[in-house]
Amino acid sequence: MKNDVVIKVDNVTKDYGDKKGVFNESFEIKKGQMVGFVGTNGSGKTTTIRSILGFIKTTSGHCYVNGLESWSNSSKILKKVGYVPGEISFPDLGTGIAFIHSQAEFLHLKNFDRANYLIEKLQLDPRANLKRMSKGMKQKTALVAALMDDPEIIILDEPTTGLDPLMRESFLEIIEEEHKKGKTILMSSHMFEEIEETCDSVLLISNGHLIDHVSMQDITHHDIKEYKIEFNKKNDYKIFQKEKYKITRLQDEYNQVTVQIPKEQIEELFKSLKGMDLKFISENPYTLEKHFIEKIKNVNEEGGK
């Protein structure tokens, strides 16, 4: 259903020259999805977000939010969006309260219940001077400002950077709460774990190229499993090597071998190991990080070919 698509990035290129920017990016985010946006620093996450919000004009291609072209309808789009920028800096207004009130005025918001709820939840002291706020406090203030209007779409640019683990927890909690309410969320990060924990699907970007759009489902239920096996006897270790498994790593000194096998072959593996003297066998879980590194490897290899 077309109506389901909230954010659509259609073959967008923003070329800053010198291979900087984003190139031929296309993806869609459906209503109610929470999408993580992962990539190294400078890979183009922020550029993509700015294009979606209509702050910058794409070199080619278009972004759409709720079916509206971003650049030409920026102000309409932003009405529906709560945005927490990556670099947080507030207008010259004194205290956090003054800022939140000023924002509320912009939004024609009369009711502060939600703001107060958020403030309480985040344990934010809004009376503090904006200039003297710590990074975490600023982030929280920004989140309050972005969410107090109860927007349909929430876009967060590296929101958890600089937060202590406890703070990050409550931060993510609020976002997940929003997610549960059915809000569409796009959150960029370079921290794989938090994306892994919270998001439905993940966009991978590297050097300005979108290399994958994968659902977390596919990652946690990955088809190919990886096992690490250590043998007690050198002999078993050598015999095992002759079996036709895809061996990714050998460590002779520990008689250790790492193998990758498709899910269906697990039984076969255990058969082969029957009668061998194993010190241990463990499964290496497939993580987003691994996926990301693998994908990049693939892309580079393809590039090499």
Added chain:
Amino acid sequence: MFSKSLFKQSCKANGLMWGIVTLMVCFMLSCVMVISGGGSTESVATGVTDTIVDNEIKCSLKERAITYYNYSNDGEAQFDNYYVNDFSSDVSEGTVYYQAVGAWVVSLKEESLTGIPDCYNNVSSIPTPVDNTSTVTTSLYSDFVKWCKSEPQASSYDLTTLEGQKSYSSDLSTWQNTMPSTTLIGTYSATSAYISATTKLSEYCLTLAQKEDSTATSESTITKEISGTIFVSINPGNSFDNYYTEHNLDVPSDYDVTSLVTHTLSGDITTYLGSEERISYYQDRATNGSAVFLAYLFSNKEAKQTMIDALSNYGITEERYESYGYDFDTINHLAQSTNVGYQSQIDYELSLIYKDYVDGKYASIDEYNKAVEAKKIEVKKDSSSSFLSNLPTEVSEALEEVGQMDVYSLIVGSVYFKMAGLLLPIIYIIMAANNLISTQVDSGSMAYVLSTSVKRSTVTFTQASYLVISLLAMSLCTMITSFICFANVKITNTDMSYATLALMSLGQFAVLFAIAGFNFMTSCIFDRQKNSMSIGGGLSIFFLVATMLGLFGSEQIPSVVRFDSLNYFNYVTIISLFDITSIVNGTTDFIYKMVILFAVGIICFVSGSLVFKNKDLPL
């Protein structure tokens, strides 16, 4: 189009700065208006007047000294020419007559049996001078007649005695020896030439005067001045001794005609007249003579009174005039040193031309002479007209400017409204214009404004409105302050009025509007606050500094203390379009200039907004 919330936010962010700047500006303005209205401007005007009068008199004196010096030099050379010519013709005329008389004596001698001419009885037949106007011949004639008549007569002696005969013949021979000698020709000629040359010189002075002023007569001031300087320099017959003695100066030695006589008689007079010796003699005499004449002329009571009368309109009293110290000695000294300087300059310039001539840069001697004449004219600052009638007018012309100079409106208008009073508002503009756009883009706080669905055009319009309204309010405050101060200041000598103050405030607002537009534009164009500030702010401050420097070269500053070269700064700053002079003088020039300022501002605001609307924002 307009966001009230954003406007409020901008007010909060920049309000304190606005308040401080406005307060300071108003305070400064009231200080300027009250203090400069307290009478100290009068003494400024007095000081300037004194400087101008002093300067103008000195300049005129110097110019005049050179003119007189040239006249004196010229007159002396002319006198020598007349003298030499007259002397030679007198000598030849005298010689012819002398010879005629000599021949007559010889013929009498031949007739006489004794060999002694009987001049006594034939005195009636003595040749009479052909030209009875010539003093030389007439003097010779009378000498000869006297001589003839003094011839010893036989009847007065007792010729019968030997002693009588002896005494008669010895007296006769004595008498014969006393016959007027040829040297008398020289003596008479010398005297006669002196007198005639002097007469001719007077006529020459008249022709010189008529060259300058065709209506001049021998009674005209200019004629008197020209002949004065020449005659005081030559001092014929010591008739001008009083010029020197009245001021206890030594009378110079008699004008040297002896050399002229000697050289005429020895035949090398032409060489002598062109010789350096004679020329430097002219110069020495002219230097002294013309200076003394100038000093005498200018320091006498009548001349002083003329000056004071003419300058009294400008508040120059006798006392103030005396304080300039133009007495005889000062002027004499000034003129002499001017003449010496002038002469050495001419000598130097001519030596350069001569060098060129030797190097063969001139094709012929004619061309060389032409170059010499041209250079002489160039060096000589010709002031052709009477000195005494002119000097007061020259000074008063220079003073007119100062008399009209309205120090109060100069200080309040050009110094305060156009310069000092712009500094703080311009700093406010630079800060505020950058705070309103580029700082917010640079730091990223603009994201919060835009993410509340405020359009970019709304942002620029609101921020520009804030900037303009805050400046308008500032100008209104200064205007009201200026009204209050003006009402409490008692100053008479000014063209200033409430209307001019209002127009000045409006003009100041126009300048601020244009500069605000410019800074707003750079603020919109650049993402980096430092770029926007250094370009917008740098240029704004440059405009202001150029205005400050330009003021010292502008026409509002009296020409005496003006640095003309600084006027170029007025062409590189848009603040020049704030035309204080026109506002004060009530002309309409300022209107179109003000329109240009507003137009510049509007163009900048609009183009800045367009750029902002279409650029990528790093938010």
